[in-house]
Amino acid sequence: MNHILILPKPKKLELRKGKVDLSQGVSVRLKDERGPRRPMMLLTRGLREMGLRVTVEEGFPITLSVEKEVNNRYGEEGYILDIAKEEARIIGGSEIGVLHGVRTFTLLVRTHGVEMPCMRIEDFPDLSLRGVHIDLKCQMRRSKYLLELLSLLSEYKANAVLLEYEDKFPYRRHSIISAPDALTREEVRLFLEEADAHYIEVIPLLQSLGHVEYILRHEVYAKLREAGSIYQFCPSNKDSIKLFSELAEEIFELHENIKYFHVGGDETHLLGACDICAERVCRIGKGGLYAEHMMNIRDVIKNMGARPMIWGDMLITHPDALRKLSKDFIIVDWDYWSTGELVDRVLIYTVGAFDSSNIDKVPEDLRRVYEPYWKSSVPGKFRGFPYTKFFKDQGFSVVVASSTRSYGDTYIAPNYTRHLPNIMGFSREAKRQSAIGHIVTSWAIRRCPPETTWIGLMCGIAYSWNVHTDEEYFKRAYALCLHGLDNGRLIDLMMALGAKMPTLESRPRYNPARGLWERDICLKEELEQLFRSPEVKHHMNTVQRMRRAAHELLETLSSSRPRWNRRAIEVWRLEAMTMRHKCEFLLTMYKAWRIFRGELSASRASIKSLIEELSRLRKELWMLRSEATRILGPVLTERALLEELWMRYDEEASLLNETIDRLARLLTSKD
Numbered sequence: 168m169n170h171i172l173i174l175p176k177p178k179k180l181e182l183r184k185g186k187v188d189l190s191q192g193v194s195v196r197l198k199d200e201r202g203p204r205r206p207m208m209l210l211t212r213g214l215r216e217m218g219l220r221v222t223v224e225e226g227f228p229i230t231l232s233v234e235k236e237v238n239n240r241y242g243e244e245g246y247i248l249d250i251a252k253e254e255a256r257i258i259g260g261s262e263i264g265v266l267h268g269v270r271t272f273t274l275l276v277r278t279h280g281v282e283m284p285c286m287r288i289e290d291f292p293d294l295s296l297r298g299v300h301i302d303l304k305c306q307m308r309r310s311k312y313l314l315e316l317l318s319l320l321s322e323y324k325a326n327a328v329l330l331e332y333e334d335k336f337p338y339r340r341h342s343i344i345s346a347p348d349a350l351t352r353e354e355v356r357l358f359l360e361e362a363d364a365h366y367i368e369v370i371p372l373l374q375s376l377g378h379v380e381y382i383l384r385h386e387v388y389a390k391l392r393e394a395g396s397i398y399q400f401c402p403s404n405k406d407s408i409k410l411f412s413e414l415a416e417e418i419f420e421l422h423e424n425i426k427y428f429h430v431g432g433d434e435t436h437l438l439g440a441c442d443i444c445a446e447r448v449c450r451i452g453k454g455g456l457y458a459e460h461m462m463n464i465r466d467v468i469k470n471m472g473a474r475p476m477i478w479g480d481m482l483i484t485h486p487d488a489l490r491k492l493s494k495d496f497i498i499v500d501w502d503y504w505s506t507g508e509l510v511d512r513v514l515i516y517t518v519g520a521f522d523s524s525n526i527d528k529v530p531e532d533l534r535r536v537y538e539p540y541w542k543s544s545v546p547g548k549f550r551g552f553p554y555t556k557f558f559k560d561q562g563f564s565v566v567v568a569s570s571t572r573s574y575g576d577t578y579i580a581p582n583y584t585r586h587l588p589n590i591m592g593f594s595r596e597a598k599r600q601s602a603i604g605h606i607v608t609s610w611a612i613r614r615c616p617p618e619t620t621w622i623g624l625m626c627g628i629a630y631s632w633n634v635h636t637d638e639e640y641f642k643r644a645y646a647l648c649l650h651g652l653d654n655g656r657l658i659d660l661m662m663a664l665g666a667k668m669p670t671l672e673s674r675p676r677y678n679p680a681r682g683l684w685e686r687d688i689c690l691k692e693e694l695e696q697l698f699r700s701p702e703v704k705h706h707m708n709t710v711q712r713m714r715r716a717a718h719e720l721l722e723t724l725s726s727s728r729p730r731w732n733r734r735a736i737e738v739w740r741l742e743a744m745t746m747r748h749k750c751e752f753l754l755t756m757y758k759a760w761r762i763f764r765g766e767l768s769a770s771r772a773s774i775k776s777l778i779e780e781l782s783r784l785r786k787e788l789w790m791l792r793s794e795a796t797r798i799l800g801p802v803l804t805e806r807a808l809l810e811e812l813w814m815r816y817d818e819e820a821s822l823l824n825e826t827i828d829r830l831a832r833l834l835t836s837k838d
């Protein structure tokens with residue numbers, strides 16, 4: 168039985184006879200004077216932080232070296248960690264390999280203690296690029312949190328972040344674009360330095376066609392709008408390329424040595440909307456229009472010395488565009504709905520979702536292209552993640568993109584029942600298709616607190632390293648490594664909190680006047696819709712179930728003593744309390760609503776008890792609001808925090824006041 172639980176799960180781990188004891192101190196040394204100094208310093212620092220005595224001469228010896236043989240067998244990132252009775256050896260295929268060995272060793276000491284069994288680990292990653300998406304378009308995090316996140320990611324062997332600045336980059340020439348809580352130049356520099364210190368590649372993302380409301384909302388750029396819409400640039404207007412080029416230049420100026428640059432390009436549903444574009448579409452098609460624009464964008468990026476990345480959805484919708492696209496584009500194939508090798512439906516952006524009942528409705532030209540990739544041997548089922556192989560077959564390099572936070576999530580927690588299989592499955596597909604790597608996206612407009620997304624981020628990193636990690640292993644190792652808790656069920660309880668739940672989606676809509684993402688519906692109207700719905704009974708059952716789920720998580724958390732990352736556990740506690748509160752709020756408001764409509768008889772006693780319950784909820788709401796301020800305050804900027812508090816608590820508070828007043832009036836009328 169293998170009792171060692173660490174993330175990512177090592178490829179080969181063999182326990183040996185005997186134990187070593189580090190409690191008397193360790194001596195960290197290089198086998199060769201010219202050996203890997205940075206990993207040695209990181210190991211020394213890591214062990215000292217855990218209270219170990221580290222010297223050069225005395226104590227249990229740990230020797231670090233780079234050896235060609237390891238490189239030949241396991242590649243640059245490969246390493247061997249051999250813990251024997253007399254000494255421990257960390258041998259890497261390169262400096263990075265040694266560093267991975269150091270991370271494994273440090274994690275072992277942290278999670279399993281200073282007395283550890285002898286063992287030999289031989290390890291290497293399945294995917295060479297293992298990253299996460301940091302989306303700054305809303306819920307802006309403080310610079311300090313972003314730095315801590317980098318260090319956390321690197322502990323688990325991530326080596327890339329896709330940084331979507333949106334309006335949080337400190338533009339100079341186009342300073343009008345930058346939000347009040349944008350990063351400062353100093354903060355960007357600090358972030359990049361920290362990333363470099365952790366061997367993390369930062370891939371900036373700058374949208375080049377759609378999703379540019381944050382730019383085009385400003386009147387100075389009005390001429391670049393596609394058919395008057397602030398959503399998309401007009402690709403036929405040369406000034407769109409010029410603006411993109413100027414913005415990219417500012418980013419290149421702060422980021423030195425950019426290897427990859429992501430130019431966005433997803434969901435550009437306005438292709439051909441203006442007269443000039445429409446005329447071009449008649450000649451070259453939407454795919455042609457898209458590809459020609461993207462080739463101009465590519466030239467900008469290539470001239471600045473980086474390789475372009477592009478989202479894959481529009482290339483799936485318009486596969487003819489691929490013929491005009493140069494092969495130095497890396498296609499980032501995003502798919503947040505496939506959950507395994509077989510799925511019930513396939514999607515084509517702007518065309519539709521198709522299952523076995525309507526698959527014949529897919530336009531003939533697209534069906535011809537994709538049928539070989541969808542087709543499975545099981546009737547009624549399709550191959551999951553079908554487009555990675557398609558793009559590879561067209562001769563492109565591919566990075567896959569799963570999601571830990573996307574469409575359909577509540578602002579309480581991600582729906583991991585959907586996301587985890589998506590993340591695990593896509594890692595496996597990436598390996599099968601020899602993709603370059605895997606990036607886990609995390610869309611901030613869905614609004615669950617950043618810490619609640621970590622399970623998915625870590626899952627992506629861990630599975631990109633070792634696609635054959637068992638799900639139960641992952642859950643137990645996550646609880647142990649991240650929090651020092653030996654309880655795999657904790658993750659299941661957290662997963663339950665992210666189930667679908669009425670009225671708790673962020674429902675984002677951009678407000679161009681404020682430059683902020685807001686909800687597209689007010690809570691009062693949403694409740695009205697919910698209570699009038701023919702499925703209200705079913706929804707209220709969901710609410711009851713979620714209340715129990717929240718309660719169960721709270722019970723478990725109250726008896727848990729996390730050793731690390733305590734704030735993340737506090738966040739989960741806040742989320743469970745908020746969920747329980749929201750459930751009770753909905754159940755009580757439904758009662759009040761039915762009384763107002765005359766569906767429930769309203770005795771004086773029942774009105775009185777309802778007022779009491781709503782007053783209790785109002786009190787609880789203020790307690791939650793102040794907890795949220797305390798817990799999320801250090802993570803979010805002040806501006807972002809106020810937005811979160813409004814959505815989560817303030818809007819409800821005014822509704823509670825209104826309802827209590829109305830009930831009080833009803834009570835008076837009964838006198």
Ligand SMILES: [Zn+2]
Pocket residue numbers: 393394400401402403404440441442443444445
């Ligand atoms: Zn146009």
